[in-house]
Amino acid sequence: MKPYLFLLIIGFIVGCQPSEKEPQSKAFSDFENDPDAPATNRELLIPILGDTVAGYAMIANGKEPKETVILAHGFPGNDNQFDLAQSIRRAGKNVVHFNYRGTWGSQGKLLYSNELEDLDEVINYLCLPENVEKLRIQPDGFTLLGRSYGGGLALIAGSQNEKVKRIISISGTNYGEIVGPYDHIDSISFFRPYMRRQVMIDVDLDAFLQDMIDNRVKFNVVTHKEALSKKEVLIIEDSDRNLEWINQLEAVDLVKLPSDHGFVNRRIQMIETVIEWLDKN
Numbered sequence: 119m120k121p122y123l124f125l126l127i128i129g130f131i132v133g134c135q136p137s138e139k140e141p142q143s144k145a146f147s148d149f150e151n152d153p154d155a156p157a158t159n160r161e162l163l164i165p166i167l168g169d170t171v172a173g174y175a176m177i178a179n180g181k182e183p184k185e186t187v188i189l190a191h192g193f194p195g196n197d198n199q200f201d202l203a204q205s206i207r208r209a210g211k212n213v214v215h216f217n218y219r220g221t222w223g224s225q226g227k228l229l230y231s232n233e234l235e236d237l238d239e240v241i242n243y244l245c246l247p248e249n250v251e252k253l254r255i256q257p258d259g260f261t262l263l264g265r266s267y268g269g270g271l272a273l274i275a276g277s278q279n280e281k282v283k284r285i286i287s288i289s290g291t292n293y294g295e296i297v298g299p300y301d302h303i304d305s306i307s308f309f310r311p312y313m314r315r316q317v318m319i320d321v322d323l324d325a326f327l328q329d330m331i332d333n334r335v336k337f338n339v340v341t342h343k344e345a346l347s348k349k350e351v352l353i354i355e356d357s358d359r360n361l362e363w364i365n366q367l368e369a370v371d372l373v374k375l376p377s378d379h380g381f382v383n384r385r386i387q388m389i390e391t392v393i394e395w396l397d398k399n
Contacts, residue, residue: 145209145393155181157207160253164216166239169226173216173240175253176207184254186212187261187396188240190233190268190275194316195221197380199265199288205389211396212255216240221319228321229329230271230293230337237262237275245281259283261396266291266379269353270339277345284350284399286392289379293330294338295363303327340366350399354391356381371395 151157162173178184187206191198195217203213218236220228243249245257261284264272269290276285300306306327313323335341340363351370355361356377364372373391377384 143209143390143393145205145389147208149179149208152180155179155254162214162216162243164240164243166219166226166236169219169224171216171219171225171236171240172223173214176203176213176215177253178207178210178212180210181254183250183256184210184212185259185261185396186214186244186253186255187263188237188244189213189215190237190262190264190272191215191217192266192268194319197265199263201385202263202389202392205393206396209393209396211261212253214240214244214253220321227325228319229326231329231333233271234275237271238279241279241281257281261286263288263392265289267293270294270337273339273346273351274337274342276349277342282349284352284396285346286352286354286395288354288381288388288392289356290339290353290360292339292360292363294334294336294341297330297334298338300334301331303331306330339363343367346370352392352395352399354388356384 157179158177160175160177162175164171164173189199189203198215203215206213217224218228218233219226226232241260244253244255249255250257260282262272262276262282263286264270265288269287270292272285273287273290276282297306303324309327310323313321330337343366347368352373353364353370354373354375355364356375356379364370375381375384375387375391381388
């Protein structure tokens with residue numbers, strides 16, 4: 119074999135050897151389960167004022183009590199953010215997902231005011247001593263994480279609940295701002311075609327819209343800016359469309375990741391942003 123050909127072959131072999139990689143974040147790495155307290159999933163049936171709400175707990179590995187993140191899904195809940203939830207769990211935190219009253223498998227009436235109440239009631243349920251033990255929960259500091267419809271809910275409910283320490287809104291919708299200029303349900307008829315397409319929801323549309331009109335000040339995130347200033351808040355936006363009301367808030371961390379409403383082409387970047395922020399706060 120000619121010497122230069124031998125050197126070329128050796129160089130090719132060396133060049134194909136795997137190079138050392140940067141250690142990957144726990145949020146994106148598989149792990150060994152604690153045999154006595156492994157990561158696991160549990161279905162939850164959460165009682166809320168006579169109704170039963172369907173929930174799902176994703177419990178992190180290890181027997182020690184965990185920080186717990188509660189997911190508030192978008193409308194009507196097709197996109198449940200479970201890729202984000204799995205990453206948060208791998209990073210060592212519990213995640214609890216549930217369906218609001220009147221959506222999917224949950225009983226009750228769908229109203230925005232009810233869904234704010236749902237978030238408080240889910241927190242109360244998770245703080246029951248038997249659930250703190252069974253689900254390995256730290257009951258002294260929850261995180262509310264909402265996307266789109268759920269983003270506005272998380273900001274409002276989280277601002278008022280002393281057990282919530284951190285709030286994350288991803289492309290949040292501020293319905294109080296949208297409905298603010300109107301004083302009659304006929305004037306917000308632009309909601310009707312979209313809501314009628316959400317066939318999995320048993321909703322009295324007039325009652326839902328009247329609830330929006332009657333509580334449009336309460337349902338405006340900016341109304342709660344003073345209370346929000348006392349929380350750790352992360353807002354992730356896909357565009358500039360919400361900046362007018364977001365800029366009225368104080369002491370929030372704002373991250374813009376240009377994408378569509380679901381961050382379809384920025385999922386990893388969005389998830390990394392959430393994980394890094396949770397680790398720092």
